[in-house]
Amino acid sequence: ILNVEQSPQSLHVQEGDSTNFTCSFPSSNFYALHWYRWETAKSPEALFVMTLNGDEKKKGRISATLNTKEGYSYLYIKGSQPEDSATYLCAFARGLNYGGSQGNLIFGKGTKLSVKP
Amino acid sequence: DAGVIQSPRHEVTEMGQEVTLRCKPISGHNSLFWYRQTMMRGLELLIYFNNNVPIDDSGMPEDRFSAKMPNASFSTLKIQPSEPRDSAVYFCASSIDYEIYNEQFFGPGTRLTVL
Numbered sequence A: 001i002l003n004v005e006q007s008p009q010s011l012h013v014q015e016g017d018s019t020n021f022t023c024s025f026p027s028s029n030f031y032a033l034h035w036y037r038w039e040t041a042k043s044p045e046a047l048f049v050m051t052l053n054g055d056e057k058k059k060g061r062i063s064a065t066l067n068t069k070e071g072y073s074y075l076y077i078k079g080s081q082p083e084d085s086a087t088y089l090c091a092f093a094r095g096l097n098y099g100g101s102q103g104n105l106i107f108g109k110g111t112k113l114s115v116k117p
Numbered sequence B: 001d002a003g004v005i006q007s008p009r010h011e012v013t014e015m016g017q018e019v020t021l022r023c024k025p026i027s028g029h030n031s032l033f034w035y036r037q038t039m040m041r042g043l044e045l046l047i048y049f050n051n052n053v054p055i056d057d058s059g060m061p062e063d064r065f066s067a068k069m070p071n072a073s074f075s076t077l078k079i080q081p082s083e084p085r086d087s088a089v090y091f092c093a094s095s096i097d098y099e100i101y102n103e104q105f106f107g108p109g110t111r112l113t114v115l
Helices: none
Strands: A005-007 A010-014 A019-024 A030-038 A045-050 A056-059 A062-067 A072-077 A086-095 A101-107 A111-116 B005-007 B010-013 B019-024 B031-038 B042-050 B053-056 B065-071 B074-079 B088-095 B110-114
Touching (some): A101 B042, B005 B088
Antiparallel strands (some): A005 A019
16 A cells, blocks of 8 residues: 655644645555645645655745655745645555556645744 | 536435536646545546547546546536445545646545435
């Protein structure tokens, strides 16, 4: 059974704080790692898709790093704002021995971020 | 583009009834995914299609669940007969193709309640 773990489960920060959270995934047969942002009452929106060890991606105040050898990815938010409040999901795609991917994403349960003004 | 469209947004039904959820993917996207979201298990893939062909349905929980994609712009997920434990939010997502480094675009979801 493939497990994708996210920590912490929830996080409460003040506006202006910088924060980060972790996604852990199996380090063998890595293919891709996705980060999604999911606001309450909306649908998940893709933030990043990362495929290479050492990848770093950035979108505004949000950035992510990837370590495929040890099986983790960090998501960083610099200077959190109330509008950053959401659940952040990561999803892992496993590669197949003959190439290509398994074809499905395995999601973690998310980190729920609340930013207080 | 309107994004992925799902209907209905909310469905309340009684145990034993047939439920049909509908999805229209983004035009030009070749892959379509059906997910189920529950508190206990999070977001789980039920089935996905590529070019209208089911590729992997190993996530479909039981024979009571079936999905079809008769053409590139429409898919259905059917539960017959429905049970209270089927209550969840069902999401449809589409992507350019099934290669898993392509981001998936999610619809707004259908919240199903089976009484």
